[in-house]
Amino acid sequence: MKMKQSSRARGGNRGGIGGGYERTDPDWDIKRIQRLRAEYDSLDPSWRQTYLKGLSDADRWRILKRDAF
Numbered sequence: 001m002k003m004k005q006s007s008r009a010r011g012g013n014r015g016g017i018g019g020g021y022e023r024t025d026p027d028w029d030i031k032r033i034q035r036l037r038a039e040y041d042s043l044d045p046s047w048r049q050t051y052l053k054g055l056s057d058a059d060r061w062r063i064l065k066r067d068a069f
Contacts, residue, residue: 033062 025031036055040063043051052060 033059037063037066 036059040048040051052063055063
């Protein structure tokens with residue numbers, strides 16, 4: 001049976017990056033911030049400002065404020 005093109009285009013993202021499946025873990029955001037902090041801490045101090053520029057204001061605040069999570 002031949003599908004119309006518009007029907008095929010409606011499939012959507014079924015997982016992976018941007019799919020939202022990561023957020024089913026109740027600790028997903030806490031773990032994400034912990035990973036971002038670990039990356040930030042592993043950088044040479046001369047690269048840290050560049051790293052922070054690529055993040056949202058909220059993420060930047062959470063990384064720099066250690067007691068947020």
